[in-house]
Amino acid sequence: MFCFQCQESANNSGCTIKGVCGKPETTAALQDLLVYTLKGIAVYVQRLADLGQRESAHTDFVIESLFSTITNANWDDAWFVARIEDGQYRLDQLDAQWRAAGAVDTGDLPDCATWRGDATHFARKAQIVGILAEPDEDIRSLRELLITGIKGIAAYAKHAGALGYRSAEVDDFFYEGLEATTRSIGMDQLIALVMKAGAVSVTAMALLDNANTSTFGHPEITQVNIGVGQRPGILISGHDLKDIGELLEQSKDAGVDIYTHGEMLPAHYYPAFKKYPHFVGNYGGAWWQQTAEFEAFNGPVLLTTNCLVPLRSQNTYLDRLYTTGAVGYPGAKHIPVASRGGAKDFSAIIAQAKTCAPPRELETGTIVGGFAHNQVLSLADKVLDAVNSRAIERFVVLAGCDGRHSGRSYYTEVAQKLPQSAVILTAGCAKFRYNKLDLGNIGGIPRVLDAGQCNDSYSLVMIALKLKEVLGLADINDLPISYDIAWYEQKAVCVLLALLHLGVKGIRLGPSLPAFLSPNVAKFLVETFDIKTIGTPEEDIDEMMTGMAA
Structure with a gap:
């Protein structure tokens, strides 16, 4: 291979x-x-x-x-x-x-x-x-x-x-x-x-943004519970919002609670899902921690898209692991696509959930999210005042993927060490490196603005373009925004290509450059778009805050 x-x-x-x-x-x-x-x-x-x-x-x-x-x-x-x-x-x-x-x-x-x-x-x-x-x-x-x-x-x-x-x-x-x-x-x-x-990536991202917001409403600022209740639960992971909508509807009177995991966390921000009282919170963190977290959950787990990792020898949850769509795993139960116009049948996973113990508590408290483009633009005047007064000196797009690589502690350190005048714009599971830290706010604006899934990266594009407009700038690279992107898989590459198409330069990409970039191709990207590798948190923060990597 x-x-x-x-x-x-x-x-x-x-x-x-x-x-x-x-x-x-x-x-x-x-x-x-x-x-x-x-x-x-x-x-x-x-x-x-x-x-x-x-x-x-x-x-x-x-x-x-x-x-x-x-x-x-x-x-x-x-x-x-x-x-x-x-x-x-x-x-x-x-x-x-x-x-x-x-x-x-x-x-x-x-x-x-x-x-x-x-x-x-x-x-x-x-x-x-x-x-x-x-x-x-x-x-x-x-x-x-x-x-x-x-x-x-x-x-x-x-x-x-x-x-x-x-x-x-x-x-x-x-x-x-x-x-x-x-x-x-x-x-x-x-x-x-x-x-x-x-260019096609931008079109696809805009298409999905329109599909999600037209179907489920625009994300709203939301406090999400990270504790657990006393009832049995179903844990849903992946990215597919249609799947979680159908699961919520079919389980609403079943006596079980629904929890999100990983990239499904932002489902809590959508108005369409807030009407379900049994949609109780988020369980755990990023995808790579799932073998321990799925084990502790006790109830069935549904994977709707990528981010399913192989079970370890000590794991016992295969008999309560369900897949659907393009996801598959030997021994897991697969929920097939419905006939045209119909809903998937989640009755088996709901029935199994009723027989399971409640989730084991991993943590308590809440985290805040829901800062997609519509919500942030509704705060535009407040944000603009903070920029003009220099209460906000820099926006740092600290977004993308999380992973097991030890070097990803860099992103936690950057979040912790950025000055109080910097606001973090994020989307994707990279946020699990810092979204539970107490980083404070600037005049009521949280210093971590979570736009949602990696699928919601279009929101970050929309926010940047709107800032460019209201600040009267001719070039997107004149914005007080720096890009410090963590990548892991192919959707992150799609987002990177979208940013390059929009003319964004000076993007830091880590924790390492893709192995599929030959030296000559990497040289072309560096010379054309000023793509950078990550350095130390201190060095990179200094460059970002002085605008050298804008």
């Missing part, structure tokens, strides 16, 4: 025996082969487009398949085998459709479009079509940067699509981007596609 798509890549180079995340070699191979199959589908869709036929029947399949290959999403080899087999069936359909449209096969179809084989051949095929099949280091780097960004876009598109929101621009780019990686094109063309991925 060879996998280097996440921040944990072994030696910041690549995992070759087993993923640091826990991904076995067989699973890595199947994921590589599934992506290869998706490239074949993209080839046919693009060729049909050249003949004047826009084909969209396979888009949901492509999006969910890409989502399933994101780090810590799906560990079920049988799921991937079935997906690859389905993909081959779709390749046959598309080939027939292409020929019926008048195409003449000149023999130039790439292997990803023509290969066929049964499950006994999948492992051998995967060995020759994986990441290292491209010998040129820089071309490989740009291709994988593009594919990594596309995977992140797929996650946003999947959530928006579940709520009925689609974008032709986003849907079409999956095919354009994937197909381009099957051809011998130069670095300039690949760089252009990577930059286009940034």
